[in-house]
Amino acid sequence: MLIFLNNYTADITRQLLYRSKQTSLLDKAQLITSSFSGVDSLNLDNTAQVISVLGDLNVTRVVITDAEGVALYDSLTQRSAVGNYVLFREVSEAMEGQNVFYSHYESGLLMSYAAAPIVLYGSPIGCVYISDLDADLGAIIQALERNILRISLGLAAGMVLFSLIFAVITSRKMRRILTSMELVREGEYSHKIEMHGSDEYGRLAGEFNKLTDRLQASEQAQRQFVSDASHELKTPLASIKLLTDSIMQNEMDAETMREFVADIGNEADRLTRMAQKLLALTKAESVKEGAREVVDLSRVIGQVFKLLIPLADQREIRLKCTMDKDCAVLTLEDDMYQIIFNLVENAIKYNHDCGQVHVRLQRREDDVVLRVEDTGVGIPEDAREHIFERFYRVDKARSRQAGGSGLGLSIVHDLVERNFGEIQVGARDGGGAVFTVTFPYFDMEVEE
DSSP states (O other), rough: HHHHHHHHHHHHHHHHHHHHHHHHHHHHHHHHHHHHOOSSHHHHHHHHHHHHHHHOOSSEEEEEEESBBEEEEOOSSOOOOTSSBBOOOHHHHTTTTTEEEEEEETTTTEEEEEEEEEEEETTTEEEEEEEEHHHHHHHOOOHHHHHHHHHHHHHHHHHHHHHHHHHHHHHHHHHHHHHHHHHTTTTTTOOOOOOOOHHHHHHHHHHHHHHHHHHHHHHHHHHHHHHHHHHHHHHHHHHHHHHHHHHHHHHOOOOHHHHHHHHHHHHHHHHHHHHHHHHHHHHHHHOOOOOOOOHHHHHHHHHHHHHHHHHHTTTOEEEEEOEEEEEEEEOOHHHHHHHHHHHHHHHTTOOOOOEEEEEEHHHHETTEEEEEOOSOOOOOOOOGGTTTTTOOOOHHHHHHTTTTTTTTTHHHHHHHHTTOOOEEEEEEETTTTEEEEEEEEOOOOOOO
C-alpha cells in the first residue's frame, strides 16, 4: 500500500512538471504567432524579421512553416530544414487549427514538443513548431524516480522483515500453545500458558488456562468422589467379610447363624442402596435433558406420601401437608418425584420418634416454593454449607444407622439446578431442619 502511494505521488509530480512545461512552450508558441498578426502572407523575409525582434526564446529549436508545411525558418544552423517540408506530427495537427503539445521523459532528459497555427482570417497560413530538451527538469524527474525506488525498496525490505518477525513471534506463540496442549493431554492439568497481550493468541491462552482450571477442578472432584466412594464401600464390605469369616471359623447355633446372615443381608442392602444412589447421581450429571412437561407438584407430593406413610408409621411420625392451588412448574416429572421423595424420606429418617414432617407448597408471585420441615435434631450451622457435598454426613454413626449413603442431598441439589430451581437449608423454630426449594411458576392459562 505504501509503495502504491509513493508511485502515485511520483506520477502526480511528473504530471505537474509536464503541465508546467506545456504552459511554458505553448505561451512561447502563442507569442510567436501573435507577432505575425497583420501579416498577409508568410515568407522568408517577414519571418526572419519577426524572429529577430523576438530574440532568444531559450528553447532547443524553433521552426516556422508556411501553409504547405515548408520550413521558412529553423533555429538550427546545422541540418537546417529551411526550404524543406517539415513532416512532424505536431506540425500536421497544428495546420488543422489546434494547439499541440507532447512530452516524454527519457535518459535523464525531458523532451517536449509544441506547435501552434498562425491564423489569418480564420484559416491557418502557417505554424510555429517548438522543441525543447530540458536537462534540469529531467534531473528532477530522475532524482524523484531514484528516491521512489529507494523508498520502495526500503519499504519492501521493511515489510519482509516485519513479516519475518511477525511469523517468528506467532510461530513461537503457537508452538507454546501446542506444547501446553500436549502437556495437558498427558494429564498435567495444572499447566498454565504465560502469554501477555490482547491479540487472538493472548485470548486463546486465557481461554486455555480457564479450560485447564476446569479440568483440574473436575479431576480433583473425581478423585475425591472415587476416594469417598471407596471409603464408603469399604465399610459394608469389611463387615460382610468379618461376618462371613466368623461363620466359617466358628461353630454357631441356628439362632446365631440367622443373626449373622441377617447382618450380612443388611450390609448387602446398604451396598445396593449406595450403588443405586451412585447410578442416580451419574445419571443426573450425564443424561441429556429430556422433554419437559407441565407438572402439578401437589399430585407428585400425594404419590410420595403414599409410599412413605408405612416408613413414617413405623416410628409414629406424622406426615402433614399444606398446599396452595395451581402450583405448576415446567420440569421433568421423574426429577421432581426424586427431589420430593429424597427430602421427605430424609425428614422421616432423621426425625425423632413420634415427631412430625410438614410439607408446604405455596405460590409466591412468579415462583412455586416447596418447604419440607421436620422436628428432628436439625443441622448445625457450620455443616449447612457442606450438606450438599457427596458423602458428607453431619453425624456419620447416626447416618449409617439410618441407612444413609451421604448421596441423597447431593442428588437433590443437582436435580434442582438442572430444573432451574434453587435449594436452601435452614433451622426450624423449635428444633429441626427446613429445606426450601424454589422453582419458576408456569402459567397454564392461555390468553385469548
